[in-house]
Amino acid sequence: MDSTPTRPAQVAVCPSAGIGHLTPFLRLASMLTSNSCSVTLIIIRPTLSFAEANQINTFLSTHPHITASEFHILPCEPSSNSNIQDPFLLQYDAVSRSAHLLVHHLATLSPPPSAVFSDLMFASGINKPLYDLGIPNYNVITSSARFFSFMTSLTHLRVTRGDDVVIPGLAPIVGDDIPPIFSNTDHMFTRLIETSCRYLQDAKGIVLNSFDFFEPESISALQNGKVLAGLPSVFPVGPFIPYGSINGDNIPWLDNQPSKSVVYVSFGSKTVMSKDQIREIGDGLERSGLRFLWVIKTTVVDKEDKEELRDLLSEAFFENTKERGLILREWVNQEKILAHPAIGGFLTHCGWNSVMEAAQRGIPLLAWPLHGDQRVNAGEVEKAGLGIWERSWGWIGERLVKGDEIAMKIQEMMTSEKLRASATRVWDEATKAWEKNGSSRKMFETIIGDKVST
Numbered sequence: 001m002d003s004t005p006t007r008p009a010q011v012a013v014c015p016s017a018g019i020g021h022l023t024p025f026l027r028l029a030s031m032l033t034s035n036s037c038s039v040t041l042i043i044i045r046p047t048l049s050f051a052e053a054n055q056i057n058t059f060l061s062t063h064p065h066i067t068a069s070e071f072h073i074l075p076c077e078p079s080s081n082s083n084i085q086d087p088f089l090l091q092y093d094a095v096s097r098s099a100h101l102l103v104h105h106l107a108t109l110s111p112p113p114s115a116v117f118s119d120l121m122f123a124s125g126i127n128k129p130l131y132d133l134g135i136p137n138y139n140v141i142t143s144s145a146r147f148f149s150f151m152t153s154l155t156h157l158r159v160t161r162g163d164d165v166v167i168p169g170l171a172p173i174v175g176d177d178i179p180p181i182f183s184n185t186d187h188m189f190t191r192l193i194e195t196s197c198r199y200l201q202d203a204k205g206i207v208l209n210s211f212d213f214f215e216p217e218s219i220s221a222l223q224n225g226k227v228l229a230g231l232p233s234v235f236p237v238g239p240f241i242p243y244g245s246i247n248g249d250n251i252p253w254l255d256n257q258p259s260k261s262v263v264y265v266s267f268g269s270k271t272v273m274s275k276d277q278i279r280e281i282g283d284g285l286e287r288s289g290l291r292f293l294w295v296i297k298t299t300v301v302d303k304e305d306k307e308e309l310r311d312l313l314s315e316a317f318f319e320n321t322k323e324r325g326l327i328l329r330e331w332v333n334q335e336k337i338l339a340h341p342a343i344g345g346f347l348t349h350c351g352w353n354s355v356m357e358a359a360q361r362g363i364p365l366l367a368w369p370l371h372g373d374q375r376v377n378a379g380e381v382e383k384a385g386l387g388i389w390e391r392s393w394g395w396i397g398e399r400l401v402k403g404d405e406i407a408m409k410i411q412e413m414m415t416s417e418k419l420r421a422s423a424t425r426v427w428d429e430a431t432k433a434w435e436k437n438g439s440s441r442k443m444f445e446t447i448i449g450d451k452v453s454t
């Protein structure tokens with residue numbers, strides 16, 4: 001018997017910008033370190049938001065075995081042809097333009113990585129060089145399998161605004177669910193996604209934060225090569241496992257609410273909506289008569305000044321809901337909130353992390369997408385039985401959705417026995433995926449096995 005001790009695999013984990021991309025990578029880093037890998041976390045500098053900086057600090061303090069290595073990206077540049085204002089999109093572009101420098105940066109790590117887990121935004125700069133160096137590189141996809149299928153298809157199909165998109169192996173993607181920017185091939189973000197996906201073939205594998213039960217059609221079409229021939233192996237290993245103790249305090253108010261009675265309302269880390277729409281949500285929550293925990297964000301990046309709550313909502317609203325509602329403006333610990341027994345439903349924009357976190361807890365969702373992948377994600381939520389989606393509301397901001405409509409849908413989410421049962425089934429299946437012989441666990445073990453032996 002070979003008595004040589006196996007050296008732990010040296011893994012570099014490379015997230016890109018924004019909490020929605022950072023969080024799944026921190027979870028993955030934690031999962032890898034719990035499975036005997038020695039992990040170096042690449043930290044993009046500068047970070048855009050306080051939330052990211054805090055999350056990284058807390059993560060590193062709770063994971064002393066993980067080494068951090070700062071990677072300074074090139075400055076953001078205003079987009080020449082599409083007038084992009086969103087600081088996160090500009091940051092993705094800067095990450096992608098800096099990606100070739102990451103290869104040199106990785107080479108300076110000591111010991112050098114024997115495997116890399118990197119965000120799709122790095123693909124154009126690192127996939128080919130790492131392939132040539134014989135270092136297995138797994139591109140980690142932070143969105144749904146279905147939206148990923150759409151992104152990879154941009155390499156060969158033209159999107160016409162409003163038209164359904166037909167992808168082999170999948171039910172057509174409804175035209176209205178695709179953000180209009182994807183019909184503009186010159187748009188910086190469209191080019192970024194398309195170019196990145198061209199390099200996927202040089203990756204060792206594609207890691208998805210999804211699981212077989214949740215997205216059977218897309219996962220199987222990706223794995224069988226129907227979506228795109230030449231893709232490397234696809235590993236659905238979701239939901240990524242939360243590592244606990246992220247920043248954000250306990251909310252004692254929740255402890256005093258009855259089981260499954262509270263509607264949690266939050267639209268992710270960077271959502272902004274009009275004041276009128278915020279007032280209508282307030283009206284909806286008031287009319288619903290339900291308890292609620294509402295996280296209001298009025299800035300795209302949390303470093304900007306906040307609007308006074310009293311300027312957003314009326315005195316009457318505060319008076320009428322003071323016994324049953326709590327509004328928070330700061331960063332909350334969503335992971336902890338969703339795990340709290342008082343939470344009975346979640347009005348969400350369907351950012352994929354929020355979807356997977358709700359799946360892990362069996363929390364019924366009411367989907368109201370804002371942008372990007374979120375309408376496609378909402379469709380997956382509905383199909384899997386985790387939530388309901390009122391398509392007529394459109395994207396957030398497309399039309400003013402009135403309080404009475406919101407109240408009706410929230411009540412449906414909170415009272416439907418059928419929905420609660422199907423959401424509980426999703427919870428069971430998400431749990432099973434990570435049990436011994438579960439689909440995600442087996443996939444994860446395959447990656448670890450491949451990597452250690454490379």
Ligand SMILES: O=c1ccn([C@@H]2O[C@H](COP(=O)(O)OP(=O)(O)O[C@H]3O[C@H](CO)[C@@H](O)[C@H](O)[C@H]3O)[C@@H](O)[C@H]2O)c(=O)[nH]1
Nearest residue numbers: 020023142143268269331332333334335351352353354372
């Ligand atoms: O106050 C807050 C707000 C958010 N979160 C966490 O932050 C993450 C937010 O991620 P997500 O729900 O995916 O929303 P976004 O930040 O909007 O995510 C971006 O990234 C996702 C993954 O690519 C995409 O699906 C989204 O469309 C895109 O907007 C989740 O883990 C939340 O639990 C908190 O803990 N506290």
